Amino acid sequence: MNFLERSTKRPSYWRVWLTFARNSLVREMSFRANFLITLATRLLWFCSMMIFFKVVFLKTRQINGWGEHEYFAFMATGMIINSLIETFFMANCTNFSEQIRTGNLDFALLKPIDAQFLISLEKIEWSVLSNLLFAGGLLFFSLHKLGIHFGITEMLAYLGFIGVGVSVFYSIMLVLTSASVWMGRNRGLHEFWFYVTVFSRYPRNIYQGSLGLPIYYLLSYCIPILLVVSIPAESLANRKVYDPHLAIVFICASLACLFISRLIFNYALTSYRSASS
Amino acid sequence: MSEIIVQNLAKTYQVYQKKEGLMAAARGLFKREYREVHAVDGIDFSIEKGELVAFLGPNGAGKTTTLKLLSGLIYPTHGSASVLGHTPWLRENAYRRRFALVMGQKNQLWWDLPAQESFRLHKEIYAVESDEFDKRLASLTALLNTEKLLGQPVRELSLGERMRMELIAALLHGPEVLLLDEPTIGLDVVAQRTIQEFLKQYQQEQQFTVLLTSHYMKDVAALCKRVIIIAQGKILYDGSLSGIVDRFSRHKLVTVQFSDTQDMPVLERFGQVMRSEPPRIQIQVERTEVPKVLSTLLDQYVLEDVTVEDRPLEEVIAEMFATVTTDPHRPEDDTG
Amino acid sequence: MITRIRVHWTILRISIEERLIYRADFALGTLLRFMPIVTTILLWQAIFNGVSPTSDSSKETTIDSYRFSDMVSYYLLVMLGRAFSSMPGLASGIAQDVRDGTIKKYLVQPIDLLGFLFWSRVAHKLIYYLVAAGPFAIMFILCHSFLPGWPDAGTLIGAIVALILGFIIGFLFEATVGLISFWFLEVSSLLFIVMMLNYFLSGHMFPLDLLPGPIRSVILFLPFQYLAYFPAKVLLGQLTQGELFQGLVVQVLWVIGLFFLARFLFSRGVRRYSAFGG
Numbered sequence: 001m002n003f004l005e006r007s008t009k010r011p012s013y014w015r016v017w018l019t020f021a022r023n024s025l026v027r028e029m030s031f032r033a034n035f036l037i038t039l040a041t042r043l044l045w046f047c048s049m050m051i052f053f054k055v056v057f058l059k060t061r062q063i064n065g066w067g068e069h070e071y072f073a074f075m076a077t078g079m080i081i082n083s084l085i086e087t088f089f090m091a092n093c094t095n096f097s098e099q100i101r102t103g104n105l106d107f108a109l110l111k112p113i114d115a116q117f118l119i120s121l122e123k124i125e126w127s128v129l130s131n132l133l134f135a136g137g138l139l140f141f142s143l144h145k146l147g148i149h150f151g152i153t154e155m156l157a158y159l160g161f162i163g164v165g166v167s168v169f170y171s172i173m174l175v176l177t178s179a180s181v182w183m184g185r186n187r188g189l190h191e192f193w194f195y196v197t198v199f200s201r202y203p204r205n206i207y208q209g210s211l212g213l214p215i216y217y218l219l220s221y222c223i224p225i226l227l228v229v230s231i232p233a234e235s236l237a238n239r240k241v242y243d244p245h246l247a248i249v250f251i252c253a254s255l256a257c258l259f260i261s262r263l264i265f266n267y268a269l270t271s272y273r274s275a276s277s
Numbered sequence: 278m279s280e281i282i283v284q285n286l287a288k289t290y291q292v293y294q295k296k297e298g299l300m301a302a303a304r305g306l307f308k309r310e311y312r313e314v315h316a317v318d319g320i321d322f323s324i325e326k327g328e329l330v331a332f333l334g335p336n337g338a339g340k341t342t343t344l345k346l347l348s349g350l351i352y353p354t355h356g357s358a359s360v361l362g363h364t365p366w367l368r369e370n371a372y373r374r375r376f377a378l379v380m381g382q383k384n385q386l387w388w389d390l391p392a393q394e395s396f397r398l399h400k401e402i403y404a405v406e407s408d409e410f411d412k413r414l415a416s417l418t419a420l421l422n423t424e425k426l427l428g429q430p431v432r433e434l435s436l437g438e439r440m441r442m443e444l445i446a447a448l449l450h451g452p453e454v455l456l457l458d459e460p461t462i463g464l465d466v467v468a469q470r471t472i473q474e475f476l477k478q479y480q481q482e483q484q485f486t487v488l489l490t491s492h493y494m495k496d497v498a499a500l501c502k503r504v505i506i507i508a509q510g511k512i513l514y515d516g517s518l519s520g521i522v523d524r525f526s527r528h529k530l531v532t533v534q535f536s537d538t539q540d541m542p543v544l545e546r547f548g549q550v551m552r553s554e555p556p557r558i559q560i561q562v563e564r565t566e567v568p569k570v571l572s573t574l575l576d577q578y579v580l581e582d583v584t585v586e587d588r589p590l591e592e593v594i595a596e597m598f599a600t601v602t603t604d605p606h607r608p609e610d611d612t613g
Numbered sequence: 614m615i616t617r618i619r620v621h622w623t624i625l626r627i628s629i630e631e632r633l634i635y636r637a638d639f640a641l642g643t644l645l646r647f648m649p650i651v652t653t654i655l656l657w658q659a660i661f662n663g664v665s666p667t668s669d670s671s672k673e674t675t676i677d678s679y680r681f682s683d684m685v686s687y688y689l690l691v692m693l694g695r696a697f698s699s700m701p702g703l704a705s706g707i708a709q710d711v712r713d714g715t716i717k718k719y720l721v722q723p724i725d726l727l728g729f730l731f732w733s734r735v736a737h738k739l740i741y742y743l744v745a746a747g748p749f750a751i752m753f754i755l756c757h758s759f760l761p762g763w764p765d766a767g768t769l770i771g772a773i774v775a776l777i778l779g780f781i782i783g784f785l786f787e788a789t790v791g792l793i794s795f796w797f798l799e800v801s802s803l804l805f806i807v808m809m810l811n812y813f814l815s816g817h818m819f820p821l822d823l824l825p826g827p828i829r830s831v832i833l834f835l836p837f838q839y840l841a842y843f844p845a846k847v848l849l850g851q852l853t854q855g856e857l858f859q860g861l862v863v864q865v866l867w868v869i870g871l872f873f874l875a876r877f878l879f880s881r882g883v884r885r886y887s888a889f890g891g
Contacts, residue, residue, distance in 0.1 A: 009404040010404060011404045012401070012404070015401050015773065016401045016402055019397060019398045022394075023390055023394050023398060026390060027387070027389045027390055030389065031389075031799075034799065034802065037802040037806075038801075038802060039804070040806070041802050041805050041806045044806055045809045046808055048812070048818070051813075051818055052813075052818060055819075055824060055825075056819075059660075059664065059677065059823070060661070060663040060664045060665075060676070061663050063656070063659045063660055063663050064659040064662065064663070080764055097688040103385075104383060104384075104385065106345070106380070106383075107383075107385035109349075109368070110349075110350070110370075110373060110377075110378055111402050111403075112370040112402065112403060113370070113402050116378050118402075191701065195645040195646075195649065198649045199652055202655070202656050204660070205659075206655045206656055206657055207651075208655070209655075209658065211651065212658075215651065216657075239674045273350060273351050273366075274352055274563035275290070
């Protein structure tokens with residue numbers, strides 16, 4: 001094959017991703033203790049949240065239209081979405097500021113492949129995915145208690161909304177990650193992430209009143225953080241509160257978020273490249 | 278057309294000036310002062326296909342910056358460059374597939390996995406055909422003697438072994454241009470030699486173009502016929518290795534051997550005495566003075582032997598760096 | 614003696630300078646601290662709305678003797694307590710230093726690591742208070758209708774002491790956790806667990822007295838309540854003089870205990886580290 005032919009070959013992004021998946025899995029399996037610890041940490045967090053809300057529901061009947069089992073279905077949905085983000089994206093984003101610091105980011109920029117793809121997806125933390133089992137269990141348990149029977153359409157819609165939620169969170173995470181180009185030492189993506197996603201932790205309709213409404217509009221129609229967990233959870237477990245128009249807003253906003261975050265990311269790379277020595 | 282063409286390329290940085298003291302730091306919250314650093318200050322050169330060129334210079338000379346410009350990693354402040362017909366900083370995928378950059382002491386292989394796995398990832402990213410990949414991997418591992426190391430996690434390899442793996446990774450996709458930034462830095466002499474010999478041989482076979490930066494003379498002497506000397510962002514010299522001494526050395530070394538019956542004379546008036554091991558004395562004489570000194574010595578003393586030679590290349594270059602840069606440069610640490 | 618003071622002052626000064634450099638990061642971090650409280654207030658508003666109405670409709674809805682305004686006050690005061698006792702990056706900083714070997718610098722030089730870190734933290738907190746005083750004041754003024762009146766002098770002094778002791782306990786605890794990295798290099802998961810437990814057990818997540826009896830007793834036995842719950846209760850005026858005094862005494866005991874634990878771990882850790890080389 002001559003040089004010209006070779007220079008026009010494109011990599012198969014699917015195969016590259018499969019190699020990422022395989023490499024990550026091989027790597028993780030060599031750290032067995034870590035696997036168990038990851039499992040334990042996430043579960044502990046979830047348990048403390050569950051204890052809290054069990055206690056709350058001892059003292060109150062409902063939270064703005066969410067009874068106990070609806071609420072636990074909501075929590076399970078949140079756990080699913082967060083597990084997906086942490087499995088596929090979080091390690092890469094925390095790694096990014098380290099790569100900038102060591103200058104290893106250069107290697108990513110040298111490769112004939114989309115930089116965002118390479119940087120976002122290279123390392124996968126399979127062990128976090130184990131939380132899905134627990135979350136799924138809680139979800140089905142709650143649906144059962146609510147007496148909700150769902151069909152294929154509902155489940156597909158639910159999974160679709162979860163995908164939309166994941167892309168919103170991914171976009172936000174990408175923007176936060178890009179910020180490390182300008183902010184020198186980034187204190188730790190984990191902390192920033194905690195503060196950003198805290199809004200998604202509760203159902204969207206608690207945001208009422210003079211304090212809540214502005215947040216509601218900003219974080220539903222602009223950056224739809226509030227909708228990330230609420231929409232999927234409502235579509236399956238709390239149809240009284242579900243609003244199809246809002247679902248459409250959700251989908252459109254997520255596409256906008258993906259687009260804008262990519263622009264910001266590319267701008268960050270350009271910045272890095274101007275300043276790098 | 279030349280494979281690499283660089284014209285008036287320049288890169289200037291704004292460096293934040295940090296001042297001492299609490300008040301200055303507080304002021305820094307609101308206003309920051311910057312100064313300009315001209316890392317690369319208008320350089321021109323061109324390189325033909327198949328050439329092995331060394332970029333030699335003290336620390337901070339602009340060698341790494343030049344390589345990064347040619348790799349497309351950074352934007353220039355002004356000027357142009359063309360590598361294989363592409364402008365590097367446009368970062369076209371077509372260009373990125375055709376060259377490779379290796380950075381000394383920086384590791385792109387997955388730390389916890391065997392190098393083998395990183396190579397496979399490379400294969401996918403660069404879309405190398407399986408049989409081409411297998412063949413090339415086999416020949417590279419054989420040449421670099423790393424067959425046994427392929428299955429070991431990269432973190433368990435020594436620095437020299439890791440560097441060899443990095444080289445393999447860089448060459449797996451068959452680049453036409455290989456850029457090496459201080460590839461042997463931090464390695465022991467044996468490891469350095471292994472890499473030098475490998476590069477020489479492999480380049481011979483594959484005929485790709487190599488541009489290598491170093492501040493080790495050994496790398497340069499072993500591999501390259503052509504040397505570009507760069508200091509403080511400017512090119513001082515571009516030509517053959519041997520030409521450097523002719524250009525830059527103002528002195529020659531005159532060694533005289535006296536017959537042992539005589540007392541050792543004092544020769545300081547002719548030049549600086551470099552070595553005195555009776556019955557031989559070596560003095561450093563200004564070039565233009567050499568004929569006069571020689572005839573004077575031959576007149577005044579009975580000499581058994583006289584040699585006139587050039588100063589060692591390392592010394593000439595070291596002196597050149599020292600005079601150009603105002604900061605003290607790091608001394609050459611060859612065991613030479 | 615004078616040289617000791619000068620050393621401490623220099624450390625303080627350098628730490629402050631270091632902090633000021635990362636100004637954007639710092640400013641943003643300070644702003645973000647206030648976000649969760651908004652969601653918490655809204656959550657509790659919804660929770661209180663959902664409480665079954667009692668027969669006596671003239672009385673305000675309460676949950677375990679907390680009115681909504683008490684609940685909001687609780688969270689505001691917990692924020693204050695956390696401003697004293699939270700130590701972001703302390704444990705992970707120590708772990709990182711051990712992992713990449715920069716800890717050697719402290720072992721070789723005649724600087725006491727724990728002392729250095731302590732004064733660094735003091736510096737950090739001072740800057741933080743400077744920057745955060747404004748937002749905090751605004752927050753408290755906006756919410757003044759929720760807050761109980763100013764406490765009396767005795768309670769106020771007790772609260773200040775509790776906050777300062779909370780700072781020390783927070784520091785010692787996080788430093789201790791960080792020191793564990795002398796034994797286990799990969800502590801990031803452990804740190805996460807600790808952070809979560811801290812959130813729950815310190816009363817940051819919700820008032821500890823909402824918990825059922827036996828669980829509550831166990832948790833109040835631990836030192837974590839002094840990081841947030843205890844100071845908040847003091848300032849809410851919900852403790853008697855006796856309870857306040859008792860709490861302070863227990864705090865001091867915890868400070869002493871944790872101090873010796875940290876020192877012990879440090880000397881053992883250094884010994885182990887030197888044995889393994891860097």
